[in-house]
Amino acid sequence: MPSRFQRVALPCLALALVIPSVEAFGKDKHVHGAVTFNVAVEGNVLSLEIDAPAINVLGFEKSPRNDDERQAVASVDAWLSAGRDIAGVPRAAGCRLQSVSYEAPKLGRGHADYRPRYAFRCDNPAALEWVELWALRRLKDVEKAEVNVISATMQRQDTLAPGSLRVSLK
Numbered sequence: 001m002p003s004r005f006q007r008v009a010l011p012c013l014a015l016a017l018v019i020p021s022v023e024a025f026g027k028d029k030h031v032h033g034a035v036t037f038n039v040a041v042e043g044n045v046l047s048l049e050i051d052a053p054a055i056n057v058l059g060f061e062k063s064p065r066n067d068d069e070r071q072a073v074a075s076v077d078a079w080l081s082a083g084r085d086i087a088g089v090p091r092a093a094g095c096r097l098q099s100v101s102y103e104a105p106k107l108g109r110g111h112a113d114y115r116p117r118y119a120f121r122c123d124n125p126a127a128l129e130w131v132e133l134w135a136l137r138r139l140k141d142v143e144k145a146e147v148n149v150i151s152a153t154m155q156r157q158d159t160l161a162p163g164s165l166r167v168s169l170k
């Protein structure tokens with residue numbers, strides 16, 4: 001029979017295990033042209049977070065003013081919330097998209113960022129030698145793509161060369 005303290009303490013412990021890896025990525029500044037990808041491998045879960053100014057996702061950053069812009073917002077919402085064509089990994093890793101955390105940013109007069117998060121469950125995480133950030137193909141006017149990688153064995157920050165999508169996870 002667990003004591004009252006244990007019952008309270010267990011959920012806190014679970015949170016404490018999850019939060020430091022996310023916090024370790026830090027908070028990135030909003031700079032047009034600069035996007036950040038946070039990649040974490042924990043056990044058989046690969047998580048990917050994209051942090052991109054709206055202007056690099058939509059091509060604009062204010063409230064949509066016409067049908068073309070409204071259509072662009074809807075199509076980005078559909079893409080990011082479905083999680084297709086976001087990232088690729090070696091087939092042998094056997095990863096499937098498990099969950100998506102996506103909230104469309106509020107577009108108004110100020111700056112806005114897209115911050116979708118994806119979790120993939122992988123049958124064979126040992127085969128996770130790289131991840132390809134396919135989302136970059138759809139982002140616009142990206143001048144700098146920074147990638148933070150955290151796994152049980154390493155923590156690294158890379159800047160992708162222009163046109164390059166692949167990030168080593170080894």
Ligand SMILES: [Zn+2]
Pocket residue numbers: 030032053054055061110111112
């Ligand atoms: Zn902005």
